[in-house]
Amino acid sequence: MKRFLVLMALVLPLAISAQNKLAQAVADDFSARVAHHYQQKNDSITGYIAEQMTRSGNAGLDIDTTIFNLKGDPAALDAALKYLYQYSDCNRQRFIANLRSMNLQSNSVFPLATYTANKYKNDTKALLEDKADFLKTYTGPVTGKTPPPSYVNAAGEVVATATNPVAAANGEQPSATAAAANTASPAAATEATPTDTRNWEVRPLFQVRTPEQLVEIFGKDNVTQRDAINLAGDKEGEAYVIYPDTDNELEIQFDGDNGNIITFAHYPSKWKSPYGIKAGDPLDKLIKVNGRPFRINAFEWTNGGLVSDWQGGALDGKSVVIQLKANNTGDPKQYDQVTGDKIIRSDMPVLKKLDVIVQTVSFKGN
Structure with a gap:
């Protein structure tokens, strides 16, 4: 019994510590998946995270650079997890489901869930109130971004980016579809409902x-x-x-x-x-x-x-x-x-x- 108690005394603090600190591999996995989904058009999860980080000041002046390299900024990574937790209504099971929807590795999901739930367990009321206030003016995700030139994706491949600095920042990439759109006939253009397409x-x-x-x-x-x-x-x-x-x-x-x-x-x-x-x-x-x-x-x-x-x-x-x-x-x-x-x-x-x-x-x- 004494040996058991001694063992527990040694193991329990380590377990608690593990719940309050993320392994680098887990942080890297989350960072890579966020970066991947941020490149997809109208991605609801990363769009929500990015807008909340922008409004709160957690991303500084360049949200795109921050989102593409969360593993290099622990404070920003914590903020991303916080807003994903908020997006999930501060519900652990919904949070886990959203992590899985982002295709994280199986051995990353539960450490992230435990770490985040522990870190923000005393902030649930404030986070939910902030979410309700945020949704009053939130107009939806603005994603589909192009990574910076130095970005390397989860597979270790260098991603080509647009050469125009403004186009790159806006996530614009030349494509056959875009070229076709520019040569659309006048008749087709007049049939479309006029919309404000300015960035x-x-x-x-x-x-x-x-x-x-x-x-x-x-x-x-x-x-x-x-x-x-x-x-x-x-x-x-x-x-x-x-x-x-x-x-x-x-x-x-x-x-x-x-x-x-x-x-x-x-x-x-x-x-x-x-x-x-x-x-x-x-x-x-x-x-x-x-x-x-x-x-x-x-x-x-x-x-x-x-x-x-x-x-x-x-x-x-x-x-x-x-x-x-x-x-x-x-x-x-x-x-x-x-x-x-x-x-x-x-x-x-x-x-x-x-x-x-x-x-x-x-x-x-x-």
Whole structure:
């Protein structure tokens, strides 16, 4: 009996540890299967995971690169498992069924299920509430992506990708079907119901490097040049505006090899922006994406309404610049609490009464 108890004392901690840590082979298997399914059109599971990771900030500015290499980013891999668990209604059996539908190796399924259920067992209520909120605005999966040039699939084969940087980022690949579609007869085209086929993904724009590329993509009538104006009202170089003077207006500044700055200041907008943040979003959403309250320059002063410190949240160090505004300023006693030369916290109760929203949001990408 004593020997048995000693053996259990040694084995039990190892078993518990195994449930809280994934073997590298299991992580690699999951990563490979997610990457494979992300290349399929309208894949519901990876589409859901990618959109949730985008909105939560778990994927940074380049969701495609992250999804294709989850094994290289443990935090992103955990996030992918969390959102697959959420997709499965935080139900272990549904989670297992979804893993099997992705054709994971049999000896990967149960370790993944045990690891994920243990890791998020105390988050079930919050995950289900977040899912219900997410589905109110989710428009469906955007998958069928092309892997990056350095991508190697599960079989160890190098995958050929599109040569155009924007096409590659959008998952476009030349094909006989596409060529046939481009030569369809005028009669056939008129019979089809007109639809908006424009790509509203923002991420490919981080790879564009010249105004000529913008014109090639969007057409010369949809691109114009303007002075770039900073928060102090001073000219700061030049900017190019896509779909000017519309709700979908987007400003892009080129900074050579340092990357592009993309700014939104109009709403509503069809663009799918990084982290799901757009102009017009409420302050509560911004706090939720960041994962904690942050600090703001008070209104009606230098850089008023600008987020000054993300306080170590998810957006900290992510090159996201946001300026807020208060819509309801009719009560001076309330508004005066958040104006002047001072720093305020985003969780001040008065900010809810002032209907604070995102006025402008800029993203810097390399």
